[in-house]
Amino acid sequence: MHPPISPADLATLITEAALAARRLHRKMVLPAADLDDLRQDLLVDLICRLPGFDARRGSIGAFANIVLHNQSSRIAIRHHRQWRAQCGRMLSLDAPIAGGTEPLGCLLVEADGLAAWLGQDLSVAEDADLRHDLARALGDLPEDARTLCAALGTCAIAEILGRTGTSRSALYRHIALLRLDLAMRGFGARWDGLRAA
Amino acid sequence: MEMFVMPPTAFTPAKPRPFTDIEFCAWIGQALPGDRLEYHRGFLGIDTTAVISTLPEPERRRVGALASAAHRAFEAALVHLVQLRVGPDHFAYLAIARTKPRHAPIPFSQLIVTEEAA
Numbered sequence: 001m002h003p004p005i006s007p008a009d010l011a012t013l014i015t016e017a018a019l020a021a022r023r024l025h026r027k028m029v030l031p032a033a034d035l036d037d038l039r040q041d042l043l044v045d046l047i048c049r050l051p052g053f054d055a056r057r058g059s060i061g062a063f064a065n066i067v068l069h070n071q072s073s074r075i076a077i078r079h080h081r082q083w084r085a086q087c088g089r090m091l092s093l094d095a096p097i098a099g100g101t102e103p104l105g106c107l108l109v110e111a112d113g114l115a116a117w118l119g120q121d122l123s124v125a126e127d128a129d130l131r132h133d134l135a136r137a138l139g140d141l142p143e144d145a146r147t148l149c150a151a152l153g154t155c156a157i158a159e160i161l162g163r164t165g166t167s168r169s170a171l172y173r174h175i176a177l178l179r180l181d182l183a184m185r186g187f188g189a190r191w192d193g194l195r196a197a
Numbered sequence: 198m199e200m201f202v203m204p205p206t207a208f209t210p211a212k213p214r215p216f217t218d219i220e221f222c223a224w225i226g227q228a229l230p231g232d233r234l235e236y237h238r239g240f241l242g243i244d245t246t247a248v249i250s251t252l253p254e255p256e257r258r259r260v261g262a263l264a265s266a267a268h269r270a271f272e273a274a275l276v277h278l279v280q281l282r283v284g285p286d287h288f289a290y291l292a293i294a295r296t297k298p299r300h301a302p303i304p305f306s307q308l309i310v311t312e313e314a315a
Contacts, residue, residue: 135302140273146303150312153305180266183222184275185297190223 005050009060016061017043020068028079038075045071137185145181148174217259218266221292225270228294236263237290238283267292274298 005013021039030038046067053063094103138146151160152175161168182188216224216236224234237244237260244250245261252260270276270292277293 131304132302135304136300138303138305138308139300140298142273146308147312150308153309154312177269180218180222180269181273183219184225184270184273186226188219188223190227 012061013046013064014043016064016068017046020065020072024072024075028076030079041075042068042071133186137182137187140185141181144174145178148178152178215256215259216263218262221263221266222270225275225292225294230294230296232294234292235289236267236292238288240286240288241280241290243286 018039021035021042024042025035025038046064049067053060057063096103138149141149151163155163157168157171160166161171164171166174179188221234221236228234239260241260241264244252245257245264247257250257267276267278267290271278274295275297276295279291279293280288281291283289
């Protein structure tokens with residue numbers, strides 16, 4: 001069993017973890033409230049890795065530095081991946097943006113909504129057009145396809161299977177046909193003339 | 198300077214990339230009335246039949262699915278299907294886009310309400 005850690009070593013670990021957390025917090029430009037979470041995460045990881053510490057190879061401070069550096073890199077990579085997946089920083093509608101006092105939600109008009117900030121260029125007018133086109137396409141669909149479309153809009157596949165008693169393969173065949181029906185009416189797939197030529 | 202002249206028969210134009218049933222349906226979705234698309238060249242009845250087709254199996258399946266999609270579009274009054282004879286047992290199969298039929302639009306919300314009531 002690993003010997004218990006001395007109070008002096010524990011103080012070193014806490015100090016090093018706090019320093020590393022502050023460094024990482026500053027580099028990632030995170031909100032102030034995240035500093036405590038970062039410090040906690042780093043310290044827990046460091047304590048978990050203490051059994052790997054060998055006093056003959058160096059001081060506990062040096063060991064802590066290496067472990068904290070590696071864990072900081074992992075956190076930064078994870079954070080950066082999330083940041084890219086969300087097309088930028090997390091935005092809260094309730095928090096004021098930099099330099100302002102009004103919450104972000106009060107400053108955004110509907111046409112310039114959060115979706116537009118995040119790169120989804122769907123305006124209210126386009127949204128209305130889309131609904132209108134969908135209603136027209138649904139009106140053109142055969143009755144069975146329309147029923148399936150409505151069922152897919154409200155139920156999961158398992159529920160439809162249980163309710164209608166059809167086999168899973170038959171249902172997927174119907175969905176494939178529905179996909180063709182919608183594509184014929186301008187929904188889903190796009191025709192690329194240049195690619196086809 | 199010596200110059201090579203290529204006889205006209207030696208030149209074969211690049212074969213267009215074969216497209217799938219969903220791409221064919223996407224073309225219908227975007228086509229204007231009168232637009233035409235050659236979706237197959239050969240003998241469709243033979244090319245899509247399992248035992249007698251000379252096409253490789255994946256290709257035969259693709260052509261079969263394409264022909265089914267074309268027929269489905271024809272039944273939905275979205276295209277005319279015509280064929281041009283280009284040689285003995287050799288046809289060009291064309292789809293000609295029609296004016297889109299007009300039916301009463303059904304909002305999706307209304308469709309869901311009807312479905313839930315049923």
